[in-house]
Amino acid sequence: MAALQGSTLDAINSNQEQLLEQWIASLEANGATRNLKEQVLKQETREFLQLLSEGLQSGSGNSLAGAGWDAVRRFLEKLSSTRAQLGHDSHQTVYFIFALKGPLFALLQAHYRDDPATLAEQLWLISELLDSMGMHTIRTYQASRETVIRRQQEELLELSTPVVKLWDGVLALPLIGTLDSQRSQTVMESLLQRIVDTGSEIAIIDITGVPTVDTLVAQHLLKTVTAIRLMGADCIISGIRPQIAQTIVHLGLDLGTLTTKANLSDALKLALTRVGGDLGQRV
């Protein structure tokens, strides 16, 4: 089987500066250097070329799976995750590798000027190698991106469940958006914790911003209310819009055990009569 030749490696090693210069120019021309410091880019390209040269030297062939390519794989994994954090898209990220093709091919063309057969073979092999590096970069980029997105989702989860203190002894939890199992869990936990922390007697859960109340949402609400009552506090559900009320009836949900109010201000009025506050005096 054809292999990458020592002569190809020599060509790369003895033309490093030229390769680096053309490579960086190609990266810049294609917008793959956005938000990157020149210093960092210079260091990254130089380091990669060095690792590429060592990989070729190791004789691991042009399959990236070989042990001789360990360092290159690790480099690309780190690159992908820093690019993902910088907000680079997959195209910009993988272009780090693909931008090297042009300069490298030009170099080999000049190097094997008099030997077209070897040129074709070496070009093919180096191209395969760079493609597999590109694939590896894309794959790890994807994984890093997913990690970033998951973290953002978790942050959002926290943000979108604000428990606010409306009055001494009265907490409110305005729910907005869909209530899937994970979010319901977070919501319930933070509400229960706040009830303990503030020693509140009444919690108002406002569902004006919840588009669909189905059996799962209802079940979560019922469980939350039960838990609140077990803690010796009470709960009012507010913001049940007319269309939701009709749907709940047809669905067959029995929310008769819950205290409900049409809107948040009615719920607050009711809460205040229970905790002995007077809206007229203090607002």
Place this chain on the structure above:
Amino acid sequence: MNVRDSGSLPVRIEQDVVLARQLARKLAGECGMRLVDLTKLVTAVSELARNTVVYGGGGDMDWQILDNYGRTGLRLLFRDEGPGIPDINLALTDGWTSGGGLGLGLTGARRLVDEFELDTAPGQGTRVTITRWA
């Protein structure tokens, strides 16, 4: 009766239930459904899509916008290749659940739409078709 438009959506994981609801909401809007009817339909979709994921092991939601002599409606088919339902009468009883649910999904969905059809057998998967006219 004419099919004016149709399509399909995979319903495999819990997030797909949200997508199914959003698509149903959009389609019902295109059919000119009133807010109450739209809300009822979307809630039924939520129940059936979740059953498809939870009990059916994932499946698809096929949709059709129907035109019946000037009357517009939305027909949705939830199909999976899961275990099927052994006792249809039991499954269609208010409050019966094999999991930890409220047992109101199927019966509730049936009450929320104009037409409801359940086609299932043990080992044969489950197909639920619902239609709501605007």
